[in-house]
Amino acid sequence: MDDNDAFVELSALLTGLYDDLLHDPEHRSLNRPIAVEYARRLKGTFPVKFPALLEAYKTLATATPKPPVNDALLAALRATQAFKDNEIVAKQIVNVWYFSQFKDEKDVLIDGGFYERGEVWPRIKAHPIGFSTQLHGYWSRKPQSASH
Amino acid sequence: MQNEYDIIIIGSGVAGALTAWKLAQLDHYKILILEAGDNGISNGQRVQFHHMMDTQGNRGDPFAPYKDLESRKYAPAAENSQRELADQKNDPNNYYDYFSEATPDKNDAFKASYNRMVGGTTWSWRGNTPRYIPSDFHLHSLFGVGRDWPLDYNELEPWYAQAEWELGVSGNHDELDGLFGGYRSEPFPMPGIPLGYSDLKIKAKIDGKTVRGKPIHVVTTPQARNSKAFDNRPACEGHSNCIPLCPIQAKYDATVHLRRALEHPNVKLRSGAVVTRLEKGHDGCVNTVHFIDWKSKDKPQEKSVRGGIVVLAAHAIETPKLLLMSDNLANSSDQVGRNLMDHIQFEVVATFPEPIYPFRGPQSITGIEDFRDGAFRSQRSAFRMTIGNDGWGRAGSPATVIEGLLKEGKYGSALPGAIADRIPKMSRLSFSTEMLPEQSNRVDLSDKVDALGIPRPRFNFDIGDYVRNGLREGYAASIEIFNLMGAAVLDPQPKKFELGNGKVNWNTAAHIMGTTIMGDDPANSVVDRWGRTHDVPNLWVAGSSVFTTSATSNPTLTIAALTLRMAQAIHREMGGCHAKDE
Numbered sequence: 001m002d003d004n005d006a007f008v009e010l011s012a013l014l015t016g017l018y019d020d021l022l023h024d025p026e027h028r029s030l031n032r033p034i035a036v037e038y039a040r041r042l043k044g045t046f047p048v049k050f051p052a053l054l055e056a057y058k059t060l061a062t063a064t065p066k067p068p069v070n071d072a073l074l075a076a077l078r079a080t081q082a083f084k085d086n087e088i089v090a091k092q093i094v095n096v097w098y099f100s101q102f103k104d105e106k107d108v109l110i111d112g113g114f115y116e117r118g119e120v121w122p123r124i125k126a127h128p129i130g131f132s133t134q135l136h137g138y139w140s141r142k143p144q145s146a147s148h
Numbered sequence: 149m150q151n152e153y154d155i156i157i158i159g160s161g162v163a164g165a166l167t168a169w170k171l172a173q174l175d176h177y178k179i180l181i182l183e184a185g186d187n188g189i190s191n192g193q194r195v196q197f198h199h200m201m202d203t204q205g206n207r208g209d210p211f212a213p214y215k216d217l218e219s220r221k222y223a224p225a226a227e228n229s230q231r232e233l234a235d236q237k238n239d240p241n242n243y244y245d246y247f248s249e250a251t252p253d254k255n256d257a258f259k260a261s262y263n264r265m266v267g268g269t270t271w272s273w274r275g276n277t278p279r280y281i282p283s284d285f286h287l288h289s290l291f292g293v294g295r296d297w298p299l300d301y302n303e304l305e306p307w308y309a310q311a312e313w314e315l316g317v318s319g320n321h322d323e324l325d326g327l328f329g330g331y332r333s334e335p336f337p338m339p340g341i342p343l344g345y346s347d348l349k350i351k352a353k354i355d356g357k358t359v360r361g362k363p364i365h366v367v368t369t370p371q372a373r374n375s376k377a378f379d380n381r382p383a384c385e386g387h388s389n390c391i392p393l394c395p396i397q398a399k400y401d402a403t404v405h406l407r408r409a410l411e412h413p414n415v416k417l418r419s420g421a422v423v424t425r426l427e428k429g430h431d432g433c434v435n436t437v438h439f440i441d442w443k444s445k446d447k448p449q450e451k452s453v454r455g456g457i458v459v460l461a462a463h464a465i466e467t468p469k470l471l472l473m474s475d476n477l478a479n480s481s482d483q484v485g486r487n488l489m490d491h492i493q494f495e496v497v498a499t500f501p502e503p504i505y506p507f508r509g510p511q512s513i514t515g516i517e518d519f520r521d522g523a524f525r526s527q528r529s530a531f532r533m534t535i536g537n538d539g540w541g542r543a544g545s546p547a548t549v550i551e552g553l554l555k556e557g558k559y560g561s562a563l564p565g566a567i568a569d570r571i572p573k574m575s576r577l578s579f580s581t582e583m584l585p586e587q588s589n590r591v592d593l594s595d596k597v598d599a600l601g602i603p604r605p606r607f608n609f610d611i612g613d614y615v616r617n618g619l620r621e622g623y624a625a626s627i628e629i630f631n632l633m634g635a636a637v638l639d640p641q642p643k644k645f646e647l648g649n650g651k652v653n654w655n656t657a658a659h660i661m662g663t664t665i666m667g668d669d670p671a672n673s674v675v676d677r678w679g680r681t682h683d684v685p686n687l688w689v690a691g692s693s694v695f696t697t698s699a700t701s702n703p704t705l706t707i708a709a710l711t712l713r714m715a716q717a718i719h720r721e722m723g724g725c726h727a728k729d730e
Contacts, residue, residue: 016563074560091554094563099547115201120546123564124571126507130201130389136375139344139386139509139537 001058007039008032010057013074014090015097017119022069034114038096041112042089045104049086056082149435149454153180155718156437156455158423158470160185161268162704163690163711164461165405166314170715172412175722179415180453181406182439184223184466185265186420187214189403197271198395210272210392210658214265222442223264223422224598230656233257245594245606258591258607259656260490262463266419269463269658270401270704272392274511275371277317277705278532279308281328283521284699287584291526293614294584297696298668298677301330304709309334311708312370315400316378319370328521338375340368341384344537346504346575347514353633360625362518369515369534372400372704379404386509388538419443422600424450426458426474426687433686434458434477440600448600457686457718461711464488464660464693465591465605471664471674472593473603478664478681483674485592487585487665488607489698491657492529492615494645495578496626497540498635503572507546511538519579519625520700529581529618532700533625536576542655543642546571575635579622580657581615583698591663611654619652659703661695679714680721690714 008031012021020027021035043050060067060076067073077083083090092102098120100112116128125143127133155171157164160183171177187193197213211227214220220227226243229236236242236257244258263269282301287294309332312319318338325332343351351366358364373390374383384398394401409415420443427436435454442448460467468485471477478484516533524530539546546567553566583589594606623645630637643653667673670682675694681687690711692703 014559016559016561016565018561071560071562078557078559090559091551094550094554094559095547098550098567119564120550120567120571123568124507124546125505126388129507130198130387130393130395132385132387132508134386136383136385137342140342140348142345143505143508 001062003054004032004036004039006054006058006061008035009061009069010054011035011038011093011097012069013057013077014093015119017097018069020119034117037113038093041110042092042096042102045102045110046089046092049089052082053086053089056080056086151435151454151456153178153453153455154722155179155457155459156453157181157459157461158437159183159268159461159463159466159691160266160402160406160417160419161461161463161691162270162402162405163707164268164459165402165409166708166711167459167461167690167715167718168415169405169409170712171719172409172415174715174719176414179409180455181409181415181417182421182423182437182453183266183417183419184422185217185219185263186443187217187219187266189266189406191397194393194395194397197393201389201393201395210261211263213393214263214271217265219264219420221599222420222448225264226261229257229261230259231257243598243604245596245604247606247608256610258488258490258609260658260660262465262658262660264466266417267401267403267406273401273704274390274702275373275394275399276512276534276702277312277315277370277372278517278701279330279370280304280699280701280706281330281521283328283525284697284701287525287697291523293526295665295667295696298666304706304713305331305333307709307713308705310712311705313337314405314712315372315705315708316374316381317370317372317705318375320368323367324370324517327517336370338378341371341373341375341510341513343368344509344513346500346506346537347535349500349502349504350535350575350633351514354629357632359628359632360519360621364516364518364629366514366535367517368513370705371510373510374398384510388507388509388511390511421451422602423462423470424473424602426470426477428477428684432684434684442600457688457722459688459690459718460664461690463691464663467689467691467693468591468663469593469603469605478674478683478687480683481670481672481674483665483672485663486587486590487662488589488591488609488660489583489585489662489695491580491659491698491700491702492583492611492619492654493578493580493657494619494623494652494654495536495541495543495576496623496630496637497543497641498575498630498633498637499570500573500575501634504575505572506537506539506574509537511541512536516629519622524621527614527617528621529583529615530700531579531581531618531622533577533579533622536578539571539574539576540638540642541576541578543576544574546574548642549574575630575633577626577629579619579626580659580700581618581622582700583611584614585662585665585697586612616652619654623652657702659692659698661692661698661703664689664693666694666696678717679710680717688714688718
């Protein structure tokens with residue numbers, strides 16, 4: 001299993017963004033290069049723990065028959081010792097997808113490079129802080145449904 | 149020796165910029181502005197700072213967009229000043245130093261900081277511009293604590309009105325006219341900022357209700373933020389990023405008046421110039437300003453310039469530092485650096501019963517003014533309360549919520565729904581208390597130096613029981629208000645409030661005041677009612693360092709009003725010593 005494919009699946013599993021990362025072809029395609037970049041930055045920050053968590057996922061995901069990527073697989077992953085040992089990386093994978101930033105082991109924030117694509121904003125019906133595209137006074141109204 | 153300039157202004161924040169602009173309007177004065185920082189004031193510079201917001205990590209950091217400036221090395225500021233005292237003391241690189249043998253009851257960190265940039269701290273201010281109320285000028289006479297100003301609300305009122313026009317303040321006249329006796333001679337130049345969806349929801353639940361025995365009112369905070377196109381700047385687009393940077397300059401900052409001042413051919417700005425000393429002549433007037441030009445080709449070079457009048461506008465830490473570095477200049481009263489004040493603040497956060505969708509629009513639009521005055525001020529501080537539109541504000545970002553969800557084990561399909569449920573309900577109340585001017589709260593010179601060999605500021609600081617009791621009242625009021633909303637107060641709060649040793653937790657509003665205090669008596673104050681130092685006839689001080697009391701108002705509008713008034717006084721006095729070489 002390709003590391004990038006594994007990272008996208010692992011990301012979907014942890015974040016719950018199954019549609020955006022796996023099922024919706026357009027979003028999946030748009031998110032692919034972002035995933036590659038996030039994986040690169042996470043691996044650079046966690047050179048031992050990131051591969052260890054990814055390997056633990058690959059071990060489960062390459063079973064025969066291949067298990068579906070869903071909460072059941074997540075439960076299996078969370079039950080592994082490798083997950084428990086490397087949960088800090090799991091949390092940072094969630095952070096990087098929702099905020100395009102994550103923390104290293106010393107709590108220093110690291111930029112993911114795609115701030116405006118953070119998945120948190122559509123879910124809370126807000127624009128990325130600092131980057132509104134609406135007009136004066138929009139904030140008085142109840143937000144419309146997000147595009148996601 | 150001939151003066152090169154009629155007026156030298158040290159500092160290019162709101163006080164320095166307004167001084168330069170107003171004096172340039174009044175006559176063909178040759179004016180030099182010396183600024184330690186070095187950055188542009190164009191729209192291109194703003195775009196570059198905004199871009200920094202997209203590439204750096206901590207978006208809650210007021211210094212975040214400015215991290216790449218070379219001036220951070222030569223004109224340092226305390227970028228981690230919100231840490232507690234022990235953390236600050238244990239950091240050898242901390243810009244702030246503390247008395248090694250602090251007075252036993254002086255155990256607090258000084259948590260406020262400021263930007264040393266062209267345009268000053270207004271790049272990253274929130275933009276709130278309430279006025280003082282009349283009693284704020286008579287704290288000692290009315291309540292037996294603190295001091296009285298040498299002027300009153302009526303004297304300053306016309307200057308407040310001018311300042312509101314210059315800064316471009318939006319507000320609702322009818323909501324604030326007559327507030328605790330403070331009349332308004334003119335309406336605001338713009339109507340108030342439209343309330344946010346969250347403000348409307350909160351107001352519906354609490355407006356007119358009784359809290360701590362008094363009816364409360366949710367009013368639109370006056371703010372230097374355009375509610376329509378004004379002064380060639382656009383209406384606010386609600387980027388929710390007032391601190392640390394308004395990306396479109398709908399919020400006023402001092403670059404407005406710097407640009408305007410620099411349109412006058414006789415006004416010059418010299419950035420990268422860290423002033424180190426003011427030198428007096430035989431006549432008792434300051435005639436030479438020494439500075440280090442850190443932008444010189446090879447290495448920082450010492451230089452000097454002569455002027456007829458000197459205006460110190462370097463904010464309330466660097467201004468007293470500079471006087472102390474100048475052989476204790478203008479300090480016959482021994483008040484330079486003393487009476488250091490801040491607005492001591494705390495945030496209470498809660499979960500509103502339904503989504504209110506924060507992070508849309510300005511970070512705060514409304515507030516509650518009802519706690520700003522009363523007989524209680526003889527015993528404890530008054531406070532202003534603001535209603536946040538930014539989730540849990542500094543107490544916790546959306547990332548804090550997700551962190552909590554992951555601790556609960558909410559990975560996978562449970563997570564997006566939980567995020568959508570919890571973050572839109574985040575709500576914040578914050579209260580900022582007044583501090584009393586105390587002799588022992590002070591800044592002076594450390595024996596530790598910065599990159600240019602200039603002493604760092606050294607502090608002795610304690611917020612005192614007057615403030616602590618005000619904070620306790622603010623906390624109790626916040627809990628009552630959240631209860632009225634039906635909001636679930638976060639338990640425990642991200643920062644525990646009562647610390648159990650008679651002390652309480654607190655944060656800074658970063659409103660530094662009082663270190664060259666204003667008064668009529670030269671024996672116990674540094675500047676007179678106009679801002680001129682008692683000791684040196686051609687040396688003036690602009691900015692919040694002259695504040696006699698801190699009151700509960702965010703200081704910038706009062707800085708602006710006093711500065712405009714001071715500039716007029718300087719113009720009248722230009723016939724004085726060394727003035728205007730012909």
